[in-house]
Amino acid sequence: MDFSSINPALLIASLMVSATPILLAAIGEAVVEKSGVLNLGVEGMMIVGAVVGFIVAVNTDTPLLGFVCAAIISGIFSIIFGMLTQYLKSNQVATGLGLTLVGLGLSALLGRPYEGMKSPTLKALEIPFFSDIPVLGKMLFSHDLMIYFSIFLVTSVWWFLKYTHAGMVLRAVGENHDAAHALGYKVVRVRMLAIMFGGATSGLGGAYISLARVPQWTEGMTAGAGWIALAIVVFASWRPWRVLFGAYIFGGVTVLQLNLQAAGASIPVEYLSMSPYLITIVVLVIISSRGNQGAPASLGRPFHASS
Amino acid sequence: MIKKLLEINGISKTYPGVIANSDISFDINSGEVHALLGENGAGKSTLVKIIYGLVKPDSGNLLLNGVPFKPVTPSEARKAGIAMVFQHFSLFEALSVAENISLGMDNPPNQRDLGKKIKSVSESYGLPLDPAKTVGELSVGERQRVEIIRCLLQNPKLLVMDEPTSVLTPQEVDILFKTLLKLRSEGTSILYISHKLEEIRKLCDTATILRLGKKVDTCTPEKTSTKKLAEMMVGSTIKAPEKLNKPAGQVMLNVDNICCVSKSQFGTSLTNVTFDLRQGEILGIGGVAGNGQDELFAVLSGEQFSQHGSISFNEINITKFNPNQRRKIGLLSAPEERLGHAAAPNMSLIENTLITAENSQNLVSLGFIDWKKSKAFAEKVIKKFDVRTPGSQNTARSLSGGNLQKFVIGREILQNPSVFIVNQPTWGVDAAAASSIRQALLTLSENGAAILVISQDLDELLEISDQFAALNGGALSRIEKTADLSMEQIGLMMGGAKDLEARNV
Numbered sequence: 178m179d180f181s182s183i184n185p186a187l188l189i190a191s192l193m194v195s196a197t198p199i200l201l202a203a204i205g206e207a208v209v210e211k212s213g214v215l216n217l218g219v220e221g222m223m224i225v226g227a228v229v230g231f232i233v234a235v236n237t238d239t240p241l242l243g244f245v246c247a248a249i250i251s252g253i254f255s256i257i258f259g260m261l262t263q264y265l266k267s268n269q270v271a272t273g274l275g276l277t278l279v280g281l282g283l284s285a286l287l288g289r290p291y292e293g294m295k296s297p298t299l300k301a302l303e304i305p306f307f308s309d310i311p312v313l314g315k316m317l318f319s320h321d322l323m324i325y326f327s328i329f330l331v332t333s334v335w336w337f338l339k340y341t342h343a344g345m346v347l348r349a350v351g352e353n354h355d356a357a358h359a360l361g362y363k364v365v366r367v368r369m370l371a372i373m374f375g376g377a378t379s380g381l382g383g384a385y386i387s388l389a390r391v392p393q394w395t396e397g398m399t400a401g402a403g404w405i406a407l408a409i410v411v412f413a414s415w416r417p418w419r420v421l422f423g424a425y426i427f428g429g430v431t432v433l434q435l436n437l438q439a440a441g442a443s444i445p446v447e448y449l450s451m452s453p454y455l456i457t458i459v460v461l462v463i464i465s466s467r468g469n470q471g472a473p474a475s476l477g478r479p480f481h482a483s484s
Numbered sequence: 485m486i487k488k489l490l491e492i493n494g495i496s497k498t499y500p501g502v503i504a505n506s507d508i509s510f511d512i513n514s515g516e517v518h519a520l521l522g523e524n525g526a527g528k529s530t531l532v533k534i535i536y537g538l539v540k541p542d543s544g545n546l547l548l549n550g551v552p553f554k555p556v557t558p559s560e561a562r563k564a565g566i567a568m569v570f571q572h573f574s575l576f577e578a579l580s581v582a583e584n585i586s587l588g589m590d591n592p593p594n595q596r597d598l599g600k601k602i603k604s605v606s607e608s609y610g611l612p613l614d615p616a617k618t619v620g621e622l623s624v625g626e627r628q629r630v631e632i633i634r635c636l637l638q639n640p641k642l643l644v645m646d647e648p649t650s651v652l653t654p655q656e657v658d659i660l661f662k663t664l665l666k667l668r669s670e671g672t673s674i675l676y677i678s679h680k681l682e683e684i685r686k687l688c689d690t691a692t693i694l695r696l697g698k699k700v701d702t703c704t705p706e707k708t709s710t711k712k713l714a715e716m717m718v719g720s721t722i723k724a725p726e727k728l729n730k731p732a733g734q735v736m737l738n739v740d741n742i743c744c745v746s747k748s749q750f751g752t753s754l755t756n757v758t759f760d761l762r763q764g765e766i767l768g769i770g771g772v773a774g775n776g777q778d779e780l781f782a783v784l785s786g787e788q789f790s791q792h793g794s795i796s797f798n799e800i801n802i803t804k805f806n807p808n809q810r811r812k813i814g815l816l817s818a819p820e821e822r823l824g825h826a827a828a829p830n831m832s833l834i835e836n837t838l839i840t841a842e843n844s845q846n847l848v849s850l851g852f853i854d855w856k857k858s859k860a861f862a863e864k865v866i867k868k869f870d871v872r873t874p875g876s877q878n879t880a881r882s883l884s885g886g887n888l889q890k891f892v893i894g895r896e897i898l899q900n901p902s903v904f905i906v907n908q909p910t911w912g913v914d915a916a917a918a919s920s921i922r923q924a925l926l927t928l929s930e931n932g933a934a935i936l937v938i939s940q941d942l943d944e945l946l947e948i949s950d951q952f953a954a955l956n957g958g959a960l961s962r963i964e965k966t967a968d969l970s971m972e973q974i975g976l977m978m979g980g981a982k983d984l985e986a987r988n989v
């Protein structure tokens with residue numbers, strides 16, 4: 178076994194790449210759940226984003242446009258969920274699961290002609306000066322735009338929820354929708370916007386898989402990333418920075434176990450492959466077992482305005 | 485000169501199957517405290533929702549300062565100077581006091597300025613509040629303060645209060661009344677909804693009485709007797725419960741030196757509680773909310789086990805009996821929280837009867853439910869206790885608070901318990917229903933049951949209990965004969981020295 182082939186700087190750098198799809202999806206879902214809606218369709222929205230982003234990027238040769246279209250189309254795709262659950266009062270769990278199944282099927286259909294192609298990828302942004310710092314430069318300052326964007330997104334979500342009036346209204350709606358309604362806030366509208374935001378970021382996360390992480394299209398390539406994003410939101414107690422932490426642990430263990438496999442570790446491959454899921458959940462359970470869980474009190478409950 | 489602030493003209497509102505308001509007209513003058521009286525379901529809440537822009541009336545109109553006023557949203561009503569304190573608080577538990585208040589304002593200042601403003605307003609009205617605290621940590625009385633301060637920050641012309649005292653301790657009620665009188669002296673009108681007649685006589689200038697959606701009368705409560713008010717409200721004469729003085733029998737329940745650590749983070753642990761409960765006796769337990777009432781109830785009903793001490797029922801040691809085992813030997817209990825604790829909200833009344841009466845009424849045989857018998861028993865409860873519901877198939881949630889309370893108490897009483905533990909039997913229940921529940925408790929005790937009533941309503945305890953004790957900080961005071969006690973002594977027993985105001989500053 179040769180561990181010297183594992184380069185820590187590269188490990189950190191690839192950790193961020195591997196965590197970003199989940200991070201993007203999870204931060205969006207955190208906002209959705211903070212507004213009191215449980216959307217189990219993250220996996221479906223991600224894979225729709227992955228296929229749309231891939232198709233657009235291949236045809237226009239502009240990866241950035243691929244990301245933009247992925248966000249828009251997944252956002253629109255999530256409106257289906259929003260219409261069903263918020264206006265037609267369908268069950269959120271069943272509708273979310275349905276959305277996942279539809280997304281998987283739809284993406285397989287759309288992606289068929291593109292199987293096996295390679296997509297153009299985002300260029301790494303070498304940040305002047307910082308990227309020249311030895312080790313650290315390679316680790317943190319030589320990434321593509323989307324990685325910086327995902328961290329920017331976590332920061333803005335944190336700031337939005339904590340410091341803005343709109344963020345407070347969103348939390349209030351998720352906490353007690355009847356009271357929010359009684360005070361005159363538009364519960365359904367707030368939730369629709371949150372659902373669309375969650376759809377858009379899930380789309381970005383999916384597109385990151387097909388345009389940056391793997392740069393090709395394979396049917397079902399999200400491979401459960403949406404589900405782990407959902408789990409991370411819960412175990413991160415709906416807090417943006419913990420979502421980032423959870424996603425990076427998952428990404429880190431994923432990359433590490435791949436490196437270990439490559440290095441020929443004597444642990445059976447099956448254990449290594451399951452380790453990211455196991456370790457992420459164990460770590461986050463330990464964190465969240467202490468103190469306040471902070472689940473939005475109206476999470477998943479249907480809202481009927483009485484008037 | 486008296487100026488009319490709000491004129492209500494011929495308001496009607498019909499829901500499918502129910503006429504909530506039918507042609508209601510009255511005026512609210514500026515600077516008056518106007519009471520809106522009525523039983524549960526008389527249409528009080530619908531009417532105030534119309535005033536606050538939450539519900540649109542089918543017909544009729546409102547005039548505010550002589551100008552037509554048609555609020556479509558609460559925020560329009562707030563802009564016009566109408567503020568409302570809700571019966572079920574419209575608060576967000578996970579958010580801070582300041583955040584909660586700013587959510588109810590149309591142009592909230594930033595959090596720091598708001599915090600300062602909250603402090604100054606709350607202190608000037610004698611309602612101290614810490615703006616940074618999370619609402620989930622506050623007592624019920626403090627939560628109501630949050631609602632009131634939220635209203636006061638907008639300088640309302642009309643403050644609507646929907647049953648503000650139903651959840652408060654006597655001390656908190658006094659503080660609230662002082663605040664309301666101060667507001668009145670500053671020219672604010674108050675529409676005060678309640679069915680507590682004594683309060684209304686003390687506080688209100690005018691009272692409008694609603695019954696079954698119609699206005700019955702308007703009167704000056706000071707000049708009208710409580711009995712008359714109650715009769716106008718109910719539409720028939722009310723019989724005050726009668727108490728027969730009967731000597732108490734043998735000891736049914738012996739509680740010896742119980743200590744119990746509270747499960748709730750904000751609860752009070754019980755320390756060395758000792759008492760005997762005798763046949764044919766009602767023991768009333770008073771005290772300010774949060775002094776161990778919930779813990780005492782939990783220990784007696786078997787929901788929680790004490791760490792120390794013992795409980796015996798008719799000389800059987802039942803310290804480690806769970807609620808079902810206790811029910812089997814005839815110790816029944818009715819908790820304070822009706823929905824979710826005493827009854828499962830989304831299950832029918834029949835199913836809810838099954839939950840506690842399964843054994844005593846033999847409603848289950850060989851693991852199969854006897855639906856016929858269950859239905860018959862549920863309907864017996866509904867009939868005997870005058871529970872108003874379209875049928876036993878309806879869910880517990882669909883009943884109004886008072887009706888569900890009658891059902892929950894009736895369900896236990898008709899099982900003929902030999903010991904009955906009840907927490908807040910008439911909380912949020914209208915006068916007529918409260919009186920019939922108290923009568924039922926008295927009748928049960930006359931038939932030889934031993935009853936423990938935990939209540940925050942002192943008048944209720946004085947009316948029905950033979951013996952009285954108070955909980956203070958988880959410890960039980962001496963037990964005294966109720967008839968020998970003066971109000972002052974009761975105050976001392978409740979730990980009157982510790983003033984609530986002092987505690988919360």
